Amino acid sequence: MTGKVGAWPFVRLKLRLTANGLRGRSSRIALFVLGALFAGFFAIVGYSSFAIPGVADSLFAAESALPLGGAALVLGWLFLPLVFFGVDESLDPARFALLPLHRRTLITGLFAAALAGLPALATLVASAGMVDTVARLGGPAAAGVQAVGILLGLLLCVAVSRAVTSAFATALRSRRSRDLAAISLALLAAAIGPLQLAALAGAQRADWDTVASVSRVVAWTPLGAPYSIGLDVAAGRAWQVPLKLLISLAAIAALLWWWSRTVESAMVGTAGSSTNRTSASTRSPVDLLLLRWAPRTRFGALVSREIRYWWRDARRRANLITFSIASLFLPISLAVSTSSPGGTTIFVGVLAALALANQFGFDGTAYAANITTGVPGRVEINARAVAHAIYTIPMLLATATLIAVLSADPARLAGTLGLLLAAYGVGLGLVLPLSIRAAYALPDTPNPFAMSSGGGAAKGFLTLAVLLAGVVVSLPLQLIALFTAPVWLWIGLPAGIAYGAAGYLIGSGIAADQLDKRMPELLAAVTPNR
Amino acid sequence: MSLGGLVKRFDTKLAVAGVSLEVPAGSFYGLLGPNGAGKTTTLSMAVGLLRPDEGRALLLGYDVWADPTAAKARLGVLPDGVRLFDRLTGPELLGYHGLLRGMDAATVDQRARELLEVLELGAGNRTLVVDYSAGMKKKIGLACALLHAPRLLVLDEPFEAVDPVSAALIRDILQRYVAGGGTVVFSSHVMEIVERLCDHVAIMSSGVLRMHGPLDQVRGDKSLEEVFVQVVGGRVATGSELAWL
Ligand SMILES: Nc1ncnc2c1ncn2[C@@H]1O[C@H](COP(=O)(O)OP(=O)(O)OP(=O)(O)O)[C@@H](O)[C@H]1O
Numbered sequence A: 001m002t003g004k005v006g007a008w009p010f011v012r013l014k015l016r017l018t019a020n021g022l023r024g025r026s027s028r029i030a031l032f033v034l035g036a037l038f039a040g041f042f043a044i045v046g047y048s049s050f051a052i053p054g055v056a057d058s059l060f061a062a063e064s065a066l067p068l069g070g071a072a073l074v075l076g077w078l079f080l081p082l083v084f085f086g087v088d089e090s091l092d093p094a095r096f097a098l099l100p101l102h103r104r105t106l107i108t109g110l111f112a113a114a115l116a117g118l119p120a121l122a123t124l125v126a127s128a129g130m131v132d133t134v135a136r137l138g139g140p141a142a143a144g145v146q147a148v149g150i151l152l153g154l155l156l157c158v159a160v161s162r163a164v165t166s167a168f169a170t171a172l173r174s175r176r177s178r179d180l181a182a183i184s185l186a187l188l189a190a191a192i193g194p195l196q197l198a199a200l201a202g203a204q205r206a207d208w209d210t211v212a213s214v215s216r217v218v219a220w221t222p223l224g225a226p227y228s229i230g231l232d233v234a235a236g237r238a239w240q241v242p243l244k245l246l247i248s249l250a251a252i253a254a255l256l257w258w259w260s261r262t263v264e265s266a267m268v269g270t271a272g273s274s275t276n277r278t279s280a281s282t283r284s285p286v287d288l289l290l291l292r293w294a295p296r297t298r299f300g301a302l303v304s305r306e307i308r309y310w311w312r313d314a315r316r317r318a319n320l321i322t323f324s325i326a327s328l329f330l331p332i333s334l335a336v337s338t339s340s341p342g343g344t345t346i347f348v349g350v351l352a353a354l355a356l357a358n359q360f361g362f363d364g365t366a367y368a369a370n371i372t373t374g375v376p377g378r379v380e381i382n383a384r385a386v387a388h389a390i391y392t393i394p395m396l397l398a399t400a401t402l403i404a405v406l407s408a409d410p411a412r413l414a415g416t417l418g419l420l421l422a423a424y425g426v427g428l429g430l431v432l433p434l435s436i437r438a439a440y441a442l443p444d445t446p447n448p449f450a451m452s453s454g455g456g457a458a459k460g461f462l463t464l465a466v467l468l469a470g471v472v473v474s475l476p477l478q479l480i481a482l483f484t485a486p487v488w489l490w491i492g493l494p495a496g497i498a499y500g501a502a503g504y505l506i507g508s509g510i511a512a513d514q515l516d517k518r519m520p521e522l523l524a525a526v527t528p529n530r
Numbered sequence B: 001m002s003l004g005g006l007v008k009r010f011d012t013k014l015a016v017a018g019v020s021l022e023v024p025a026g027s028f029y030g031l032l033g034p035n036g037a038g039k040t041t042t043l044s045m046a047v048g049l050l051r052p053d054e055g056r057a058l059l060l061g062y063d064v065w066a067d068p069t070a071a072k073a074r075l076g077v078l079p080d081g082v083r084l085f086d087r088l089t090g091p092e093l094l095g096y097h098g099l100l101r102g103m104d105a106a107t108v109d110q111r112a113r114e115l116l117e118v119l120e121l122g123a124g125n126r127t128l129v130v131d132y133s134a135g136m137k138k139k140i141g142l143a144c145a146l147l148h149a150p151r152l153l154v155l156d157e158p159f160e161a162v163d164p165v166s167a168a169l170i171r172d173i174l175q176r177y178v179a180g181g182g183t184v185v186f187s188s189h190v191m192e193i194v195e196r197l198c199d200h201v202a203i204m205s206s207g208v209l210r211m212h213g214p215l216d217q218v219r220g221d222k223s224l225e226e227v228f229v230q231v232v233g234g235r236v237a238t239g240s241e242l243a244w245l
């Protein structure tokens, strides 16, 4: 009964879903256009950087830059979806569970669909700069080989991001492996720090021979292999090409196999969805809901629910974990690399607030309950901020302590904490109105990394804009801190708290007004596509 | 409840094209219509979940859009196609709704326990609502709508996915509620339930009210199902199609 199904229908389905998602929604079209601009910008910058060694006619530079640049692309595809962007899962594997499709067909199809998107296109264009370089250095034959290489590289990038996010999603859902997955996710996020460090250290020392030897090693790993084959032809080492092709293909095949395993378990839903505590409780419903110290009021109920949600909702939990790790590792990486920690503190504080950028998107249609019960905007906004602060402020305290300890200057603790709190308050002030005006729907899947198409671009753009704005708004305080360094030790904490509180009060006031006027529109914005 | 000329347009599609409806206080009002008729859209606009393009909605004399606080305080809603805060357990969810309604904790506890027992959801049940069955989710949603003893209940398909015993139970609850002076508006596809419960019905199709009024007047001497099919004009039998089935 079933005919042969290729990958093409999946690609068409994905494009059709993307187009339908945009139809008649001007805000989503705007986001999509922004995403496209973003991708275009990345593609152009990437292409020109990879083309530089060719223009400079330096085989040596090319041999250092191409494998390392390629490895950076692959690592970017590995980390960015996990930590920042999520993956576009407009084709949710679970939807195909009832169709008579072979696993191979399904994976090929989903893979092809994953390739049909702006990020993949931008990556392809960027890495085409390598073909440019190789063509100038080694002629058309070498360029042809490199073209094959960057195509393989693209397949590798997409396979890595799919396999890893899917594996984490599966693991985070199952009761047995959830904590392990949370820890390894944290470690993975943490690995960004040391990687950055290594890159910084390498760049600072600018010892090109070391870089070249690292690059030679990387070229033999799956990360760099596909990106170095054209150069091998250009340098007269064509015998390496088949070996490296083999390495790349084997890596891609292994990743796809891994992906197909986790997709399958996601489809049949083997992983128990959440804690199933069977023992009955005799405590009263209100006591069960409220945390011990929470007031028995509307505000207390909202805060308690939010606090439980930050832990029980896989999406929010992934968010908290990655932030807590980033907040510990950013100061370390900067402390080691000698630059001033002022910028980092601001960055960490604003980054903390960013978790609330799409706070209503996390709730989805469940937010309707707060509309029908008529929760005033001010109470809603304040309760959400308080719940988040209860998780965040201890982490900021830890960051401040860490910075003070690493700089062997315990006296700095208070001043640093002041800067962090100021940045957090200002960040909240920026993010809260955005969370109402720029809310977007998250797909209704259990995968915490899943994004509807355009969602990733939206998130990336918002993140960048808020980070920039947060740094700008906190700049005056940072300058004061710099110029009044000795006094800052004493006034830093109160001044920072005052600055942050002012930022928060202004922003949350705007947000509350907005919310009172736009509750139904907000609900529509966070309702997943139907 | 009084709806005046409600209109909602999605993109170019007119989902609700000017619905005006008077629901007398103390009545049990059934809203019928084929799939896609605009029932959910109408009820969402009536309770303040969806902003109408035109028209207004008065709940017990308060305008939902002009005076939402007063209107919503007296209203209980069971929306359709909307999730609950389902990572709470049943008791937690009821506690949440109760406190959001500004009730005092002791009353919330007592009523929540009673509702959980009566609806057979278990007052000590610590399963998260995500892991409930579809019918249990409907029941806990209904419990959330009833908790603050509103004067007006708007329920979108309350009997969908509910087993016969629970359905009888819900019918009984609702009948007692109306006997006590409450007003119920609900949408349903189950004619028997509507015929048995309602004193008023309205039939919608394609975003327009086709017929409305007291049940006996709408029904005449036919059965409600016959009237429905006649008004809506669908087909109830297949011809030569689907022969391969
Ligand atoms: N958010 C939306 N965007 C676009 N169109 C919508 C939206 N919501 C509803 N519609 C359209 O409005 C029409 C009315 O839908 P509605 O959900 O009100 O029907 P219904 O009477 O509740 O149907 P059912 O009996 O199946 O629940 C349908 O044609 C639907 O496609």
Ligand SMILES: [Mg+2]
Binding pocket: B039, B040, B041, B080, B156
């Ligand atoms: Mg409906």
